[in-house]
Amino acid sequence: MSNDTNDNLPDAITAALRDVPAVDPAVREANIAAALGAFDSAAEQDRRGVVVPMVGRRHTWLAVAAALLLVLGAGAGWAARGSNGAPTVMDVPVSAQAQPGTGAGSPVDTTTAPPAKSGSIEVPGSTVRPEPGLPCASETDGALYLGQYMRDRVLHIVFISDFTIEVVRADTCEVLAAFRQPVTPEP
């Protein structure tokens, strides 16, 4: 498709093309600072293993929070039904479930136990309350206790911190899922 006429560009045009207006040094520094900030932010997210959803919409965040509350409610209901018969795992203090190999199975007075960082959360039908020695608290430093539920006989704890909801498996302290609230750009 090319021909001789179009294979070169006049020198004047080429020169003008390359003559990009000079950058203000302050703008350059600001651009680099912003980029390094983005790098730090990405590195921090990598370090924490935070999963950031691609679709950043506020309603996604709200939907996730609502779903978690639903799961908590269902778990509490299941525990309440189970307590009519044989003892369920939910009847066992948190410390006993979370550290099976340490012998830390002494019952905790759940009625007098001080609340966790966020204060205790009443789960209907459940006697379990968060306590200061909450499992995995060190792994979720600075996080706010949101709730807990049982699944496959394993306690799962839900924390929230820095606009991120994290679901942590209590026996291994493994972060199973993290849902980050999307950042809404300022208008």
Next chain:
Amino acid sequence: MAGDRNALDRLLRAHHDAIRAVCFRIVIDRGAAEDATQSALMAVARSIRRFEGTSKFSTWAYRIATNAALDEVRRTRRRPSPTDDEVLGRAAPHQADASEGLVDNLALEAALAQVSEDFRVPLVLFHLQDMTYEEIAEVLGIPVNTVRSRISRARGQLRELLGNQPTGPGRHKKGPGEEQGNP
């Protein structure tokens, strides 16, 4: 970690002006071009850990810059821009300069604005960043022959818009197709 950051800092400083130049020539609007530059640099910084080194860093970075610039073009297009008419209207008076061997920056911007992005982007990468047809094809994800024909058409359009003038030796790299004598 600190070493990574320092290395990135050096990389960004080394490539800042080139990335900005790409954004300037693709976006045209200067304010939007500055925004595109910052977006591109941030995208480079966020993705640097995923850079696998299979291509040159500059090729990879220009791909990101091109995408950021095209995003900005689309955003700018959605906004009512009273300056568009001004920019286009500036082209005619400056054509005389082109015939005298001088092309005013504003005239060039006005002319570039009339060349569609499909043609403008490969032209910019070729003449501004000295990229080969193959590198441009990799950046844009299009065949080498398409790159060559688009650059050729963009040159023709620019020459028309800025006034015909003698073609200098310029910079003409041969792509593989040309070396084999393909059209």
